Amino acid sequence: MKFEVLLLWIALLAYVIGGVAAIVELVLRRGLRWVIPVALVAGLSLHALSLGLRWERLGHGPFITMFEILASNIFSLMLAFSIAYWRISAIRPIAAVVMPLLFIMMAWVMFVHPGEGHFPPTYNTTWLYIHIGFGKVFFGAVLVATGLATVILLRLSRLGRRLFEAMPPSPNLDELAFRLMALALVFDTLMLISGAIWAQNAWGRYWAWDPLETWAFLTWLLVAFALHLRLTLKLSAPAGSVLIISVFVVGFLTFFGIPFISMAPHQGAV
Amino acid sequence: MLALLGVAVLAVYVTESLSAEFLVLPLILVALNLVAALIVQPAFRARKWLVAFHLALLGVILFAGIGRLVEFRGHVEVTTGRAFAPDEVVGDRVGVLHVDRLHEVQFVNQGFLVSYSPGVRRSKTRNVVSYSDESGGGQTAEIGDDEPLKIAGYRFYTSFNKGFAPLLRWRPTGADGEAILGSVHFPSFPAQEFAQYMEWTPPGQSAPLWIGLHPLAPIFDENKPFVLPVAFPHKLVVRFGEQRWELAPGESVVTPLGGLEYVEMRAWMGYTIYSDWALPWMLASALLAVLLLAVHFWFRFSRRSWLDEVVRT
Numbered sequence: 322m323k324f325e326v327l328l329l330w331i332a333l334l335a336y337v338i339g340g341v342a343a344i345v346e347l348v349l350r351r352g353l354r355w356v357i358p359v360a361l362v363a364g365l366s367l368h369a370l371s372l373g374l375r376w377e378r379l380g381h382g383p384f385i386t387m388f389e390i391l392a393s394n395i396f397s398l399m400l401a402f403s404i405a406y407w408r409i410s411a412i413r414p415i416a417a418v419v420m421p422l423l424f425i426m427m428a429w430v431m432f433v434h435p436g437e438g439h440f441p442p443t444y445n446t447t448w449l450y451i452h453i454g455f456g457k458v459f460f461g462a463v464l465v466a467t468g469l470a471t472v473i474l475l476r477l478s479r480l481g482r483r484l485f486e487a488m489p490p491s492p493n494l495d496e497l498a499f500r501l502m503a504l505a506l507v508f509d510t511l512m513l514i515s516g517a518i519w520a521q522n523a524w525g526r527y528w529a530w531d532p533l534e535t536w537a538f539l540t541w542l543l544v545a546f547a548l549h550l551r552l553t554l555k556l557s558a559p560a561g562s563v564l565i566i567s568v569f570v571v572g573f574l575t576f577f578g579i580p581f582i583s584m585a586p587h588q589g590a591v
Numbered sequence: 592m593l594a595l596l597g598v599a600v601l602a603v604y605v606t607e608s609l610s611a612e613f614l615v616l617p618l619i620l621v622a623l624n625l626v627a628a629l630i631v632q633p634a635f636r637a638r639k640w641l642v643a644f645h646l647a648l649l650g651v652i653l654f655a656g657i658g659r660l661v662e663f664r665g666h667v668e669v670t671t672g673r674a675f676a677p678d679e680v681v682g683d684r685v686g687v688l689h690v691d692r693l694h695e696v697q698f699v700n701q702g703f704l705v706s707y708s709p710g711v712r713r714s715k716t717r718n719v720v721s722y723s724d725e726s727g728g729g730q731t732a733e734i735g736d737d738e739p740l741k742i743a744g745y746r747f748y749t750s751f752n753k754g755f756a757p758l759l760r761w762r763p764t765g766a767d768g769e770a771i772l773g774s775v776h777f778p779s780f781p782a783q784e785f786a787q788y789m790e791w792t793p794p795g796q797s798a799p800l801w802i803g804l805h806p807l808a809p810i811f812d813e814n815k816p817f818v819l820p821v822a823f824p825h826k827l828v829v830r831f832g833e834q835r836w837e838l839a840p841g842e843s844v845v846t847p848l849g850g851l852e853y854v855e856m857r858a859w860m861g862y863t864i865y866s867d868w869a870l871p872w873m874l875a876s877a878l879l880a881v882l883l884l885a886v887h888f889w890f891r892f893s894r895r896s897w898l899d900e901v902v903r904t
Contacts, residue, residue: 530603543597
């Protein structure tokens with residue numbers, strides 16, 4: 322086993338410890354809150370080192386294989402959540418929701434072969450980094466919004482209200498989730514624009530309705546649709562939450578499902 | 592309307608019989624809906640940044656539509672050492688309002704190198720071209736991968752499509768005309784490594800000659816890095832009916848159709864061609880739209896904290 326993969330497994334273990342601590346703290350209140358930031362920082366540090374070592378060894382970033390896509394997105398999503406956890410203390414209990422969501426990707430990455438892939442010549446452009454960077458901010462914002470939306474929905478039950486009683490009222494969580502979705506729309510738009518610039522330079526067309534482009538556009542439409550519905554119909558917090566979770570599901574399928582079935586992020590284009 | 596557009600996109604995606612043009616109608620409906628909202632909703636009009644964002648979004652749709660009318664998409668193959676010939680361009684999609692300026696394009700394919708990694712995985716493509724700029728001055732540029740040749744409003748992109756091109760000199764039997772120098776393009780290499788042959792009808796003839804490449808040694812080792820095109824020992828096989836000849840570079844043969852000299856082996860590069868003057872305007876509209884959207888959200892959210900009492904506006 323390569324050292325970088327070992328580091329990744331240890332980082333994932335740290336995330337799992339943090340997630341379990343968040344759940345135990347939420348349910349049993351055993352004073353384990355301090356474990357969460359420690360696990361996040363330790364996990365992110367080891368994860369960054371793992372990605373860096375692989376980048377140095379292969380000469381390109383983690384954008385090619387499913388293993389790399391999953392590993393880099395676990396990192397970026399965990400980083401996005403960590404920033405939210407650090408900066409918005411009132412929502413820290415959502416760690417018990419968000420981190421288990423990422424467990425799915427962590428379990429997935431453990432079953433994917435960590436072998437290297439061929440770096441296509443058209444990926445050798447700054448636009449790749451800009452495009453992917455915008456995408457990571459977009460999905461990071463959607464992830465945190467999804468955590469808030471899940472809390473709003475859980476609060477419809479008595480148990481949920483008891484578990485998350487320390488958090489601000491649901492209308493406020495809904496307002497924050499809406500702001501995060503607005504941020505997501507801006508960065509999703511930037512992701513599409515930068516992707517189109519890259520595609521024009523690389524393949525002589527800015528848009529070709531390949532599976533990933535089509536689903537990325539559908540995701541953008543769904544984000545816009547969710548924001549429009551919330552504003553025009555003045556949706557309740559739970560109804561808005563369902564829309565946010567649907568954006569997360571479609572976004573997840575776009576980011577990870579389409580590359581999974583098409584073998585390359587933009588199949589046929591490389 | 593957004594939902595309708597989403598359904599239309601899904602329909603185009605899952606149905607092979609529907610082309611992207613099917614999206615024109617829902618896009619027009621979205622645009623009309625937006626215009627109607629601007630007219631009948633004073634509250635919407637009052638949010639100037641949001642209105643400006645939507646107008647910029649309309650600009651994106653407008654310029655995308657104009658682009659479909661004025662665009663040119665095509666492809667052409669150019670032999671190394673030879674000039675681009677506008678007559679050989681194949682138009683794949685030509686907008687009804689496209690103004691053809693291909694005859695203004697002058698460039699020579701001076702040669703290219705395509706690197707391959709072990710496993711026949713294509714890496715970098717570098718293609719040197721010489722061309723005349725708008726002032727008529729000679730220029731040289733290296734294009735390839737993310738870098739097209741931009742000339743006379745067109746973009747010429749190198750492609751994965753390239754191959755070997757034997758340079759031939761043809762002398763018709765009994766004719767007084769001059770010998771004709773030209774090249775034939777074998778199928779794409781290495782994609783069609785084992786189909787390096789073709790039928791070629793010489794100028795002024797009705798019957799074809801069969802021409803094939805006969806390598807005398809492997810052209811590349813798939814387990815090692817290599818670069819194309821590469822010099823390799825070979826013969827050019829020419830067949831007409833039951834007759835068969837093998838020619839080395841510089842050798843000639845007299846076939847029943849005429850004399851054929853195999854001058855040398857060259858290569859050809861397939862270029863994809865793109866032109867759409869509305870594209871920069873569409874990009875500008877898109878960037879303006881996202882900027883205006885960000886400004887709108889900034890002013891909306893900076894007025895008060897999310898922890899304040901929530902008042903829906």
